[in-house]
Amino acid sequence: ITCATATVPSTSDLNIIKATLSGGLLRVCVAIPASQSFIKIVDIPYFKSSTMDPFTSTEVDAQLQHSIIPANFIVHWHYIHNSPKADSATIWIDLSDSQRGSQASTLIGCTLFLNGGMVTIRGAKVHTGTPQCQRCWKWGHTMGMCCHPAIWCPICSGLHTQANHRSIAGCCCSNPKASPPIPPTPADMPCSHVCPCINCGNPHAANDRCCPYWHHRFNQTWIKDRSIQDASARKGVPPPPS
Template identity: 40%
Template sequence: PIDSDYVKGVMAKSHMAPFFTLANTPHVMCNSVHSDLAMVWFNVVDSQLGASAKHLINSFFQFGPASCPVWAAQSHARVPVCQHCWCWGHSTCSCHSQAPWCPQCSGPHSEANHHILTGCCWGNPLANPPVPATMEEAPCPHTAHCVNCGGDHSVSNQKCPYWWHCFDWDWLAHRANWDWQGWMAASGATSKRQEDKHQDRAAFQCQWTC
């Protein structure tokens, strides 16, 4: 499968490797669950004049059998997700929920106390055969429930459709019913140029192989 480490390896072997001065790990985003195409987002550490970006943007480099174009990416702030109630559109420090929501089962407790407060982890010694309780500090082996999409996964699992659209303010606002324009104005990405270097953002499209 194409993941961040694989992409970094391809970049390192490319004829444009001197310009792939990565500022962080590339982010691979499949176009859809049924698509064999993916978009790769990456930031490069660059000079103040953007010398590396000028070499990369609108160029092509070989990614396996495909010749992939490199485009300049628009700067988007990621939609905040609260680590207290796990809802999108506000930060943890501005959450109004009195109780935390468990990312595993959406219950009114922290993830650390999930195995103590949920029946699925208590076990049942009277069952035939007996069902053992989940050991303390062991991950819950039972089916999770996502409070956002309703899927059978943890709300923090980045396979959730909400995480796929973590930069798509319109998509999330349509489902979460919050004032996305206010958040966009408050959380818009701004580039801070230092005296001798800054980060440029770019993306390219590649073939996705499972």
């Protein structure tokens, strides 16, 4: 049975339809035709005017819960600082929508109050983000486009897979000839040795989600600018002016 509705039905609307149609031995499943639309909220103030501290994702989430965007239709959202020197941010939102995109059409062009400023909702294309290569763990290309001659370990940047890190990496495998002898890292314990991330240089694995590159994976401009900055720092030369 297909039901035409004036707007995209909410969960409570679907439950009412299900209760109306259910009865006897008839089992009814009511659902919206599966589709997604994409919107973005632009020109969002990134800093608090009183302290110049950035708004956190938690604070933004609390505001979205009470905005004109129905929370039950939000599949995913990403809050992105537009650039290291910008005072604005963008929110990319994936919406559960009808095949005609009725929910997105209703929202596009609307304004709302967010982070202390009036902002606008616009349409958006699919925002897949920047890929991270699973061979060299650099950002900006996939395994199929990787030019490195061998695979790198995301933990220590050695020329071995992460699965063989314990048996090959000097920080984890045993060295009985050392004085005193160095035992191997216990099998039930993670590698506790501090190795710099191959991307940002901080003390974590290259595939750790605490990496700033991971948090900005949907901001291609940030990834590009930060990659140039980090590469220049490793070479000991100043980055080009932005």
